[in-house]
Amino acid sequence: DAKTTQPPSMDCAEGRAANLPCNHSTISGNEYVYWYRQIHSQGPQYIIHGLKNNETNEMASLIITEDRKSSTLILPHATLRDTAVYYCIVRVLGIYNQGGKLIFGQGTELSVKP
Amino acid sequence: SAVISQKPSRDICQRGTSLTIQCQVDSQVTMMFWYRQQPGQSLTLIATANQGSEATYESGFVIDKFPISRPNLTFSTLTVSNMSPEDSSIYLCSVELPTDTQYFGPGTRLTVL
Numbered sequence: 001d002a003k004t005t006q007p008p009s010m011d012c013a014e015g016r017a018a019n020l021p022c023n024h025s026t027i028s029g030n031e032y033v034y035w036y037r038q039i040h041s042q043g044p045q046y047i048i049h050g051l052k053n054n055e056t057n058e059m060a061s062l063i064i065t066e067d068r069k070s071s072t073l074i075l076p077h078a079t080l081r082d083t084a085v086y087y088c089i090v091r092v093l094g095i096y097n098q099g100g101k102l103i104f105g106q107g108t109e110l111s112v113k114p
Numbered sequence: 115s116a117v118i119s120q121k122p123s124r125d126i127c128q129r130g131t132s133l134t135i136q137c138q139v140d141s142q143v144t145m146m147f148w149y150r151q152q153p154g155q156s157l158t159l160i161a162t163a164n165q166g167s168e169a170t171y172e173s174g175f176v177i178d179k180f181p182i183s184r185p186n187l188t189f190s191t192l193t194v195s196n197m198s199p200e201d202s203s204i205y206l207c208s209v210e211l212p213t214d215t216q217y218f219g220p221g222t223r224l225t226v227l
Contacts, residue, residue, distance in 0.1 A: 043208075044157065046115075049215070102208075103159070104156040105156060
């Protein structure tokens, strides 16, 4: 079973920041937080991942709380093309042949509206 | 990142037949994965395919139904055997890069009549 909890859906106005929350209260010390998104009928797209520090790349920012029990993915200026299902996943790394699993939950369906 | 292709992109098949899906990546990777996404559902991991070893299947998936080959570091196949309408899904492969990220192919949309 997925180890994360996300709201099933969210709306965001075009041009505004989209803040997608994720709860992972049972996360272990060696588990990373990953975010993927899936635009309709396409394969999932990697967005960002982190362990405990906040991370930023060209797509998004990832804010992880100090206790690591929750995180927020921030899309700073949402566009219509950001409409997708966003998945928050916790995952262990560094264990050969065991660190690869991504267990997908139901995700958050983000609708960006004009 | 990685460029991943899948063939076929979609197919319509008759029940009782089998379909082999191909996954090709543009660089050598150790770990490849196969997922299923049933209509309206999230992704479910079928198996992990490492080159040079038998695939490791997740609970609920068996080799007789979903045989997997991994002949080299850039290619894998998944066969859906003795298909029924319940096998209608999108099948996706993914690869693990040394950057600790997985990249997904575009998927194969299978409809079984």
